[in-house]
Structure formats: C-alpha cells, structure tokens
Amino acid sequence: MRKLTFVLLAVLCLSARADEGMWVIGNLSEKTDSILRTLGLELTPEELYSTETPSLNDAIVQFGGFCSGVVVSNDGLVFTNHHCGFGSIQDYSTPKHDYLKNGFFAKSFADELPNEELYVLFHIKTVDVTDLILGAVPAGATEVQTDSIVDAMSSQLTKMVDYSGKGIQSEVNPFYKGSKYFLSVYQRYDDVRLVYAPPQCLGKYGGDTDNWMWPRQTCDFSVFRIYADKNNDPAEYSKENVPYHPRKYAHVSTQGYRDGSYAMTLGYPGGTDRYLSSYGIESTMRTTNDVRYQVRGVKLDILNEAMRQSDALRIMYASKYASCSNYWKFSLGQNTALDNLKVIDEKQQLERQLAAWALEDTVARGRYIGVLDSLKVIYQEEYNALYGYNLWVESFYGGSDIVSFVLTNMMGVLRDNEDDFQKNVAKAYRDIDVDTDKKVFLAMLKNYIEHVPNEQFLPQQICHEVDSLFNGDYERFVDYLYETSAFSHPELLQQAHSITELSGDPMINVGIDMISVLFSTIWGTPHREDSYERILCDGIREMNHDHEFYPDANFTMRLSYGLCKPIDFAPGTTGLKEEATQMITSPRSFLNKHEQNPDNLDFELIPSVYKWMKRGKFSKQYIDSRTGKLPLCFLTTNDITGGNSGSGMFDGKGRLIGLAFDGNWEAMSGDLKFDNALQRCIGVDIRWVLSVIDDYSGAKRLIKELTIE
Numbered sequence: 001m002r003k004l005t006f007v008l009l010a011v012l013c014l015s016a017r018a019d020e021g022m023w024v025i026g027n028l029s030e031k032t033d034s035i036l037r038t039l040g041l042e043l044t045p046e047e048l049y050s051t052e053t054p055s056l057n058d059a060i061v062q063f064g065g066f067c068s069g070v071v072v073s074n075d076g077l078v079f080t081n082h083h084c085g086f087g088s089i090q091d092y093s094t095p096k097h098d099y100l101k102n103g104f105f106a107k108s109f110a111d112e113l114p115n116e117e118l119y120v121l122f123h124i125k126t127v128d129v130t131d132l133i134l135g136a137v138p139a140g141a142t143e144v145q146t147d148s149i150v151d152a153m154s155s156q157l158t159k160m161v162d163y164s165g166k167g168i169q170s171e172v173n174p175f176y177k178g179s180k181y182f183l184s185v186y187q188r189y190d191d192v193r194l195v196y197a198p199p200q201c202l203g204k205y206g207g208d209t210d211n212w213m214w215p216r217q218t219c220d221f222s223v224f225r226i227y228a229d230k231n232n233d234p235a236e237y238s239k240e241n242v243p244y245h246p247r248k249y250a251h252v253s254t255q256g257y258r259d260g261s262y263a264m265t266l267g268y269p270g271g272t273d274r275y276l277s278s279y280g281i282e283s284t285m286r287t288t289n290d291v292r293y294q295v296r297g298v299k300l301d302i303l304n305e306a307m308r309q310s311d312a313l314r315i316m317y318a319s320k321y322a323s324c325s326n327y328w329k330f331s332l333g334q335n336t337a338l339d340n341l342k343v344i345d346e347k348q349q350l351e352r353q354l355a356a357w358a359l360e361d362t363v364a365r366g367r368y369i370g371v372l373d374s375l376k377v378i379y380q381e382e383y384n385a386l387y388g389y390n391l392w393v394e395s396f397y398g399g400s401d402i403v404s405f406v407l408t409n410m411m412g413v414l415r416d417n418e419d420d421f422q423k424n425v426a427k428a429y430r431d432i433d434v435d436t437d438k439k440v441f442l443a444m445l446k447n448y449i450e451h452v453p454n455e456q457f458l459p460q461q462i463c464h465e466v467d468s469l470f471n472g473d474y475e476r477f478v479d480y481l482y483e484t485s486a487f488s489h490p491e492l493l494q495q496a497h498s499i500t501e502l503s504g505d506p507m508i509n510v511g512i513d514m515i516s517v518l519f520s521t522i523w524g525t526p527h528r529e530d531s532y533e534r535i536l537c538d539g540i541r542e543m544n545h546d547h548e549f550y551p552d553a554n555f556t557m558r559l560s561y562g563l564c565k566p567i568d569f570a571p572g573t574t575g576l577k578e579e580a581t582q583m584i585t586s587p588r589s590f591l592n593k594h595e596q597n598p599d600n601l602d603f604e605l606i607p608s609v610y611k612w613m614k615r616g617k618f619s620k621q622y623i624d625s626r627t628g629k630l631p632l633c634f635l636t637t638n639d640i641t642g643g644n645s646g647s648g649m650f651d652g653k654g655r656l657i658g659l660a661f662d663g664n665w666e667a668m669s670g671d672l673k674f675d676n677a678l679q680r681c682i683g684v685d686i687r688w689v690l691s692v693i694d695d696y697s698g699a700k701r702l703i704k705e706l707t708i709e
C-alpha cells in the first residue's frame with residue numbers, strides 16, 4: 001500500500017511537473033540529473049556527455065548558424081528540418097529541376113550537392129569561466145567599463161583556444177543576463193552536402209496556415225552529409241573529400257513511445273528572455289511584435305503576388321518569404337498568447353513579491369530596491385526610440401533587398417570590415433528581382449513615413465527630395481531612383497571593387513539618409529534597460545535561492561527533458577478541434593486537410609504524393625504498433641524555441657524518435673514565460689521520415705546507412 005501511495009504520488013507529481021528548462025549539457029546538477037532518471041532516462045551521465053569517451057553529445061550538430069541537426073550514420077549523414085535545409089534546396093532549384101516542389105535525392109555520393117555557406121559545429125566542451133571573466137572587473141566599474149573588460153577577456157580566452165587548429169573554435173557567452181560566463185568549444189566542418197529533400201508538400205505541408213500550430217502533419221526534415229579530408233579532419237569543399245566518420249552517431253528507434261514516455265531534445269535553442277520584467281514584456285509587445293507584424297504584412301503581400309507570377313519568381317523568393325512569414329506569424333502568436341495567458345499580470349505579481357522581499361532587508365538587498373521603478377521609467381523614456389528602431393530595421397534593413405544590401409555594405413565600410421564586394425554582389429543579386437524589389441521599397445518607405453513615431457526619425461533628405469523634385473509623389477521618386485542607380489542594374493555593379501567606388505549613386509544617398517536616421521533613433525538614445533534587467537534577474541534568483549534556475553537560451557547546446565503528452569486545452573485559448581487533443585497525427589488527418597482546403601496552396605499536393613498517401617501502403621516496420629497507423633507528428637512537453645529546429649528527439653535509451661520542428665500557438669508566449677500546462681514541442685516522428693525516404697522515394701541507400709532498432 002505504501003508502495004502504491006508512493007507510485008501514485010510520483011505519478012501525480014509527474015503530471016503536474018513542469019518540463020521547463022534548457023539545460024547546459026556539460027553542467028547538469030545532480031538534482032536535474034536525478035529528475036531525468038526519474039522520468040525515464042536510462043543513459044548514464046557519461047553516455048549523455050563526456051569529454052573522454054564518445055557520447056550522445058557528439059552526434060548533435062549546430063547546423064549552419066541557425067538550426068540544429070543530428071548525425072545518424074557512420075558516414076556523417078545528418079538529419080535536420082526541411083525548413084533548415086530550405087535555402088540550400090532553393091539554391092539548387094530551377095523551374096526545370098524544381099527540388100522545392102518535387103524533392104531531391106542524390107543517388108550516389110557523387111550526386112550530393114555542396115553548399116558554400118553551410119557548415120556544422122560539433123560541441124566539444126563547455127567550461128564555466130565566470131571567475132576568470134568577472135574576476136577581471138574591478139569593483140565599482142561602470143556598465144561600459146564592464147562590457148569592455150568582458151569583451152577583452154573573452155576574446156583573449158577564445159584566441160587561446162582557437163589557435164589549436166583543425167576547425168576548433170570557441171565562444172564565450174553570457175548566461176543569466178551576464179551574471180555568469182561559459183566558454184564553449186566547437187569543431188567546425190565546412191563541407192556539408194545536400195543528400196535528400198522531400199517534396200515541399202510534405203516537408204512544408206500546411207505552410208503558413210499551420211505554422212506554429214497543432215495539429216500538424218508536416219514531414220519537416222531534410223538530409224545532409226558532412227565531408228572531411230582523408231584524415232577525417234575539417235576541410236573546405238573538395239572533390240577529394242570523403243564522408244566524415246563521427247565519434248558517435250544516433251541510432252534510430254521505430255519502437256515509438258506512448259503517452260507519458262520520456263523524451264528529450266538535444267540542440268541549439270536560439271534565444272529566450274524568461275526573466276524579462278513586465279515592463280520589458282510590454283515593450284516587446286508594442287515596439288517589436290506589433291511593428292514586425294504590421295510591416296511584414298505589407299511586404300509579404302507584395303512578395304506573394306510576385307511569387308504567383310512565375311515559377312522562377314516563386315523559387316527565387318521562396319526562402320526569403322518563408323523566413324519573413326515565420327516571424328510575422330510568430331509576432332501575432334506571441335502577443336495573442338501573452339494576452340490570453342495574462343503573462344504581464346503574473347510577472348507583476350512576482351515583481352511585487354520581489355519588491356516586498358527587498359524591503360525586508362534594506363542593507364543586504366539594497367540593490368533590488370527601486371529596480372522596478374527604474375525599469376518602468378526607462379522603458380517609458382525609450383519607447384519611441386525602440387519603436388523607431390524596430391520600424392527602421394523591419395522597413396529598411398529587412399525591407400527591400402537592394403536597400404538592405406547597400407546598408408550592409410555601407411556599415412561594413414563604417415566598421416572597417418569590408419569583405420569581398422564582388423562576392424557579396426553575386427550572392428545577393430542571385431535572388432533579387434529588381435521590379436519586385438522596387439515595389440517592396442516603395443511600400444516600405446511609405447509605410448515607414450506613415451508610422452514613424454516622431455519627426456526626428458524621418459529620412460530628411462528623401463522627404464525633402466520627394467517634396468521639392470517630385471511634388472510629394474513617392475512613386476515617382478522611387479521610379480527615378482531605380483532608373484538611375486547602379487544598384488538596380490546589377491551589370492553596372494560588376495566593375496566596382498568596393499562600395500566606396502559608387503559614392504554619389506542615388507541609392508547610396510538613400511543609404512546615408514537612412515543610416516543617419518538610425519543614429520538618431522536607438523543609437524542616439526542611451527540604452528539602459530539591460531543592466532537593470534540583470535539586477536532584476538539576480539534578485540529573482542536570490543529570492544528563490546532553493547530553486548534551480550536554468551539560463552536563458554543563447555544558441556549554445558542544451559538539453560530539454562519531458563514526456564510525450566497531448567495538450568489539455570485551457571479555456572480562452574484558440575480552442576479545440578477533435579484531433580487537436582490527440583498526441584499523434586495520422587495519414588487520415590493529412591488527407592482531410594488536403595480535401596477540406598481545396599483552394600489553399602498550403603495543402604496542395606503533387607500527384608505522386610497524393611497517390612502515395614491515398615494508397616496508404618506504408619512499410620510495416622514504420623507502423624505504430626499501438627495505433628496501427630503511420631505516425632506523422634507528435635507532441636512532447638519539451639521546452640523549445642527557434643534554433644531548436646532540427647534537434648534530435650530521443651527516448652530514454654538515447655535513440656532517435658523524432659526531429660523537433662515547432663512550438664504551439666496556445667503557448668507562443670513561451671520565449672518570455674514558459675507555460676507548464678500548455679507549452680509543447682512539435683516533432684516529426686522518425687517513422688514518418690523513414691517512410692517518406694523509403695516508401696515514397698525508394699531511397700534505400702540512405703535507409704541502409706542507419707542503425708534502426
């Protein structure tokens with residue numbers, strides 16, 4: 001009976017327990033480690049991470065500087081998401097060989113496609129260097145002094161590591177808003193080739209309509225391979241390179257999971273701000289999300305129209321469209337969830353608690369007294385600058401590609417780090433259609449002027465020119481600009497070696513005007529919230545000193561643990577469809593969406609995929625024994641954010657059961673506040689991945705490389 005009570009209690013605790021946290025894999029406390037074990041992890045700490053012997057850590061990569069991936073074969077095969085490989089798939093797509101639309105499969109090693117800009121990083125180790133770094137900061141140093149000492153110390157440390165060669169590189173990152181510093185060491189491989197991509201109607205099924213939402217039926221994966229020189233060391237692309245042999249690769253499990261099974265992700269969550277003050281959250285909602293949603297909405301309409309004109313334009317803008325729309329929808333989702341879940345109220349409650357706690361001991365806790373009042377005032381004072389800055393970034397830096405190209409290269413000159421101008425031109429103009437770009441710029445300029453929060457942030461020269469030379473007509477101004485500038489005639493750019501040779505070009509004048517606006521917005525306003533946010537973060541940790549706090553995500557390698565679990569929808573959120581309450585989706589719901597949305601391109605299927613799914617003949621080994629169906633996507637309680645895309649999802653034995661690719665709409669406030677009841681990680685089941693590779697494409701050579709259990 002006692003045993004039963006204990007088991008019952010344990011189960012109750014489990015179901016109420018939060019799986020919040022992105023833990024530093026080389027730095028797990030005993031407490032965290034024992035939670036992992038209670039939940040069902042069977043690997044020893046050394047099997048998870050070790051600097052001595054091969055461990056699961058060695059099978060995880062940071063993919064291309066923006067995603068995660070997992071090595072799944074002894075020949076360096078990497079699984080990541082389709083949306084992570086998207087740029088590479090697009091680069092090789094043409095209307096004639098439309099790999100986006102039809103997918104791609106390299107039939108032999110020789111057919112695998114190199115990618116100049118792609119690389120992967122293997123995590124070697126992480127060391128706490130807080131004492132070294134902060135020890136060098138004298139007491140009483142100002143914020144600016146502290147920053148410069150931290151920078152200097154960090155760069156000294158990384159230089160010592162980086163000189164050891166063989167692709168070894170390192171980085172010092174602040175944790176807990178700069179209260180701690182860790183040094184992470186990586187090995188970088190630069191020859192990464194595209195091996196397989198499913199057709200977009202599988203890899204991006206549901207498109208923007210379904211993005212950030214559950215239920216999902218997206219087979220969001222693509223396959224790459226790492227190449228090395230004949231000594232297995234990193235090397236630039238060369239025909240002589242050979243497949244890389246990893247220290248460790250992940251085994252794949254077709255045995256699945258059930259409600260309550262252990263699940264963990266290993267990967268590179270990009271950024272969260274979970275300790276942000278209520279004032280910071282309010283500011284993010286109004287000066288970042290609202291602005292981004294509004295401006296990108298305008299831009300996306302124009303791109304959308306262009307992409308419908310021809311296959312060439314559709315392919316050319318595919319990747320830019322996807323990344324723009326991803327955070328366009330995110331901004332709406334984050335604000336909606338912050339409101340629905342009353343996150344600001346909750347934060348304010350915590351802050352009141354902190355204020356009262358600080359007053360209990362005005363000597364020891366003096367640092368925290370008044371910090372909230374300061375934050376309130378600072379965010380008020382900076383409102384226009386933050387709003388103006390984000391409006392500037394979204395409209396100009398992230399608006400027209402030509403303007404963005406000009407600004408980036410001008411900034412390079414200002415910062416004295418110009419790189420190869422001709423290379424930049426070739427890269428940028430591969431995916432620019434001048435007519436479309438002109439429409440974007442006109443719309444962005446007009447929209448900026450309409451929304452600018454104060455006169456000071458207007459591009460004075462442009463406004464003056466439009467008034468005096470074009471009678472206030474922005475369209476005529478932009479026509480003239482695109483007619484006369486070398487930047488809208490790429491053939492004219494081919495002679496220049498540096499952007500400075502083009503000074504006097506009307507587009508450069510536009511750039512100068514915009515950069516001076518930038519100096520008057522955020523750069524002209526003291527930017528003070530960070531140091532107060534750090535004090536607040538310290539206060540919250542000190543007040544709850546018996547609670548173990550994980551550091552915010554910062555694109556370093558992390559482990560998130562949890563369980564496979566459906567969502568219990570809370571009232572006031574986006575509601576509940578029948579299938580939404582289930583943990584796994586099936587081919588039936590895939591076809592349902594297609595059939596019920598005949599006019600929505602996001603659910604359009606190419607005939608071969610439609611036939612294959614409709615026929616429903618999937619290999620037996622991929623069918624879930626519990627449901628009797630092919631499992632498509634599934635839910636776990638793992639903490640997740642952008643950058644985690646492509647993270648391996650593992651069972652308790654450390655076997656790959658899926659690839660993480662998204663979060664859910666109900667809890668999109670998650671980057672700022674984890675919601676224990678609602679937040680989920682959406683993954684593509686590895687059996688859906690294998691069935692597409694095997695049953696749909698017949699790509700046996702890839703299946704043979706894997707170790708399937």
Ligand code: ARG
Nearest residue numbers: 083207208211212645661662
């Ligand atoms: N929301 C996902 C993420 O940020 C990306 C999903 C890509 N799909 C899409 N329809 N854009 O990782």
